[in-house]
Amino acid sequence: MKKLLIIGNGSSLRDFDFQKIDRNKYDIMGLCLAFRYWNKKKWFPDYYCIADSVVHKSNYYHINKLIKNENIKKCCFNQDSLFWEYDKKIMKHQNKIDVIQQMQKEQSSIFSLLNTYSTGSISVLWGIHLGYEEIDIIGVDNDYIEILPETEVRKDGTLTIVKEIKNNPNYFFDSYQMEGDVYNKPNGDSIHLTSWEQLAQQVMCHNKKHNKNIKVTNYNYKKSISNFIETKDLSQFLFS
Secondary structure (H helix, E strand, O other): OOEEEEEOOOHHHOOOOHHHOOOOOEEEEEEHHHHHHHHHHOOOOOEEEEOOHHHHHHOHHHHHHHHHOOOOOEEEEOHHHHHHOOOHHHHOOHHHEEEHHHHHOOOOOHHHHOOOOOHHHHHHHHHHHOOOOEEEEEOOOOOOOOOOOOEEEOOOOOEEEOOOOOOOOOOOOHHHOOOOOEEOOOOHHHHHHHHHHHHHHHHHHHHHHHOOOOEEEEEOOOOOOOOOOOEEOHHHOOOO
16 A cells, blocks of 8 residues: 655745655645645645635635545545535535544544544544555644734634735745635644644554554654654655
């Protein structure tokens, strides 16, 4: 079986040449709003994951198009995002959709251990659920600037982009977020780090319970999630 490569969206991947990744060695999972980059480059992952229902609902039309994209084998979503699940066009593709809350109900699944999560940590759990035993991660920086100058706080506590971001320090391409987007404050030091700490424990427990040797390796030149996940410098990532 191939390895799984999870591509986060952090700025550590600016100028990274995704085309060099050996697709015979890796199946690739992409996250959240990176579809704006994939659409432009005509380069798509094998899997797509988004656990943030606020971001999903803000971009549901474009995400619906990903479900129909023949290059993408499966998608992983939060149940709270599926207010459109009765769309007849989408129902034709429901076999491509895995729902977090439904996987949680499966006692044999690693999702049964789920507590605090982020899209990044969910992507690893989903990879394990899909059967991958070697998972590499790039682009998970976890060094967010929590509120950008181009954002405003909404009454419900979410944030919205109110003007073009010409230089987005949080992501590997500047147009990752666009005017009109609604999203949650990243909460990098709380929710994100907690989700990765719990993920490390979940993988350990899953390995012990099912006699597995699932290996998760993070590649990043920043501190990233190195407190919880084995981390090597990004320069050590081998494309092939």
